[in-house]
């Protein structure tokens with residue numbers, strides 16, 4: 001046999017017998033919008049005016065969020081990628097806030113005889129909303145489904161090259177789409193979801209992780225853009241999608257406010273790089289593509305938006321990498337844990353008390369103390 005004919009050993013996924021894709025969920029028709037918003041905001045004290053406004057964003061898109069279709073595409077891409085790598089593993093999908101619900105996916109897994117599944121969430125960073133809340137949802141689903149499989153969430157991946165590198169290419173593409181006259185001086189606005197400042201203060205094991213992780217991703221993207229263009233673009237981190245009561249401080253500046261300031265300072269071109277988001281869901285297509293683009297246009301600024309990882313093959317391969325890494329670790333091996341920047345690969349199990357629930361402690365899966 002020649003080298004090419006050698007059968008490749010399939011990568012080991014033992015001890016896992018399934019992978020679960022865990023996401024946020026979104027409405028798919030106008031009648032879904034209000035019950036979806038009720039699911040998301042139950043007990044959160046979100047003012048009625050804010051809910052009506054966000055409802056209008058969804059109604060403006062026919063009552064259909066893009067997020068479920070994006071997850072269907074990701075699911076299909078993960079299945080293809082695993083199959084191509086010789087990994088024979090069923091992949092399930094469940095959401096926190098809308099059909100298909102997480103508890104239904106867990107029930108389906110139980111009925112299929114699944115014993116122990118790795119869980120990939122469509123949320124890359126540490127904070128209550130982006131990490132512990134998903135862990136609480138996992139604990140709830142396991143409590144609800146008798147005989148549920150063990151569910152083990154894969155680590156945070158904001159600094160994995162499979163997440164960072166698609167943003168580099170997309171930033172370069174967006175820069176190229178700007179008129180030549182503004183391209184070289186364009187400001188890069190890295191955008192993420194605002195959260196209450198108190199939630200950022202409590203994020204990660206030592207606090208402030210949400211902001212620190214975004215700054216790290218921004219630096220990694222900027223370094224790579226600079227290496228490819230030969231110059232370091234001016235850049236900063238801004239926020240979108242502020243919610244909550246007006247008297248509660250959230251991370252700032254808002255992207256729209258910053259566009260006004262930059263325009264007043266004479267900046268004539270911007271590229272928005274939505275590093276807070278895994279796919280082009282509602283925050284991206286409304287808050288950035290609709291609202292912030294209109295702000296930029298009103299100011300006469302040239303603006304472009306970089307794409308999100310979505311189903312970029314590098315992002316899809318990241319899922320497999322984390323799965324194989326964790327499986328190896330669970331077998332007692334010492335896998336290579338890929339990460340960019342100085343923060344390092346996150347832990348498999350979250351620290352005690354990290355990303356606390358602002359409304360008090362609740363059971364959460366996948367922690368050191370779970």
Ligand SMILES: CC1=C(CCC(=O)O)c2cc3nc(cc4[nH]c(cc5[nH]c(cc1n2)c(C)c5CCC(=O)O)c(CCC(=O)O)c4C)C(CCC(=O)O)=C3C
Nearest residue numbers: 024026040044046054065066067123129130193243281282
């Ligand atoms: C950090 C973060 C992420 C990123 C991590 C992750 O992806 O998980 C994220 C994602 C998403 N957020 C989404 C939608 C919403 N988020 C809301 C409200 C809130 N988000 C918060 C934070 C985050 N949210 C917070 C602190 C609130 C206040 C209420 C609370 O304390 O929980 C509300 C209520 C209305 C409003 O208040 O705006 C909606 C409708 C969708 C679906 C989009 C679609 O349909 O395409 C997605 C992916």
Ligand SMILES: [Fe+2]
Nearest residue numbers: 129193241283
């Ligand atoms: Fe949100």
